[in-house]
Every structure is written in structure tokens, then in C-alpha cells.
Amino acid sequence: DIVMTQSPDFLAVSLGERATINCKSSQNILYSSNNKNYLGWYQQKPGQPLRLLIYWATTRESGVPDRFSASGSGTDFTLTISSLQAEDVAVYYCHQYYSLPYTFGQGTKLEIK
Amino acid sequence: EVQLVESGGGLVQPGGSLRLSCAASGFNFGIYWMQWVRHIPGKGLVWVSRINIEGNSTNYADSVKGRFTISRDNTKNTLFLQMTSLGVEDTAVYYCARGRQVLHAWGQGTLVTVSS
Numbered sequence: 001d002i003v004m005t006q007s008p009d010f011l012a013v014s015l016g017e018r019a020t021i022n023c024k025s026s027q028n029i030l031y032s033s034n035n036k037n038y039l040g041w042y043q044q045k046p047g048q049p050l051r052l053l054i055y056w057a058t059t060r061e062s063g064v065p066d067r068f069s070a071s072g073s074g075t076d077f078t079l080t081i082s083s084l085q086a087e088d089v090a091v092y093y094c095h096q097y098y099s100l101p102y103t104f105g106q107g108t109k110l111e112i113k
Numbered sequence: 114e115v116q117l118v119e120s121g122g123g124l125v126q127p128g129g130s131l132r133l134s135c136a137a138s139g140f141n142f143g144i145y146w147m148q149w150v151r152h153i154p155g156k157g158l159v160w161v162s163r164i165n166i167e168g169n170s171t172n173y174a175d176s177v178k179g180r181f182t183i184s185r186d187n188t189k190n191t192l193f194l195q196m197t198s199l200g201v202e203d204t205a206v207y208y209c210a211r212g213r214q215v216l217h218a219w220g221q222g223t224l225v226t227v228s229s
Contacts, residue, residue, distance in 0.1 A: 038214065048221075051219070052215065100163075101175070106157045107157055107158075
């Protein structure tokens, strides 16, 4: 199974500042035939369903604010919130869908400093 | 509005069975693959199972293979997860989600507690 490891586990950032979450996969999740990284990012707020933010490692889901961006390829990926808003307090997960069983990072809890 | 609403969770004794349902609305259920993912306390999100559009191709995590069965009724826009031989390790919030790989929509989840 591909192991997804996020860092840090907890992150406190001031309003308006940048937040960066990292995700590392134990195996390459870039499919060479289509040059796509099989990596998604999700947000979970208390009492709400998980929300897809990013897929194919860098594609923002419709309706997701452009302060959310992502980068990376192969085994190392990053989710960035350019200017933290109060409503961004949540747990963030990365997810590989390159091979079954699909696996998730352990989550990063983002709070306001 | 896309909605996925899980139901059927509850308290069950070890060795027992439970059937979860996921009612879909706001989209054409019959053209999407569907999945079950669970959130195990202290372990995080764990993929459980996946089913194709027609319902004739399924995949399972090794931990549930032979005990859980995923199915769907496209006439009723509903996804199911039949769970048998439940153990304490199956205690989790169970989510249904839409998608073959990327999970574009999720339900709120239903809590399954396995305890004597």
C-alpha cells in the first residue's frame, strides 16, 4: 500500500498569513503515460462533509477560492493557502488514487494563531 | 445541490451485522462510480470499497474483504454497504463518496460502533 505522510500534524497561522501543508507519498504517484499526479486534497470542517479542494495535484475544484493552490509531482506535494481566512480552520487531508487501496494522509489540523 | 445522506449506523455487538445506506440526490447517480471511506478513531481516513456504475465491478480493502459487500440500486439512487462479522476494529464513521478515483462529493457520515 502507498503510505501518505503529511506534515505538520498541527499548524497555527495568523489571519492573512500563508499556510503550507506538505504531503509525501511512499511511492511515485505520477502516471507517466498521461503525466498526471494522482493526488487530491480535501478539507473537513467540524460537522460538515469533506470537501474536495484540489485534484490531479494542482487542479482547483470548481468553487474553491483561488487562495488555495497546490503543487508538487512524483512523491512530494504541497497545499498552500495564500492568505488565511477564519473560515479555513479545518483538517486537511491528502489522498492518493494512483493505486488501490487508495490511501489518505493522517490529516493536518489548521488553526488560527 | 449534490447531496449524499448516509444512514443505518448504530451500536452493534462484535460478530454482528449492519447495512448502511447512502441516498443520493442532486445529480445523476446512475453515471457515477461510488465509494465508501471510513474514519477510524486514531487512524484517520481509510478507504473501504468502490463500485462501478453498473454495480458489477467492485473493489475492497483487504481488511473488509469477505465481510463487507458494496452494492447499489440505480433505480432508487442509493448505495449500500452490507457489513458482517463486525469487530471492534470496524468502529468508525462511514462516509459514502462520489467518484471513481477523485472523490468530488461526500456525505456527512454515519457512526458505527462495535462494542459488547
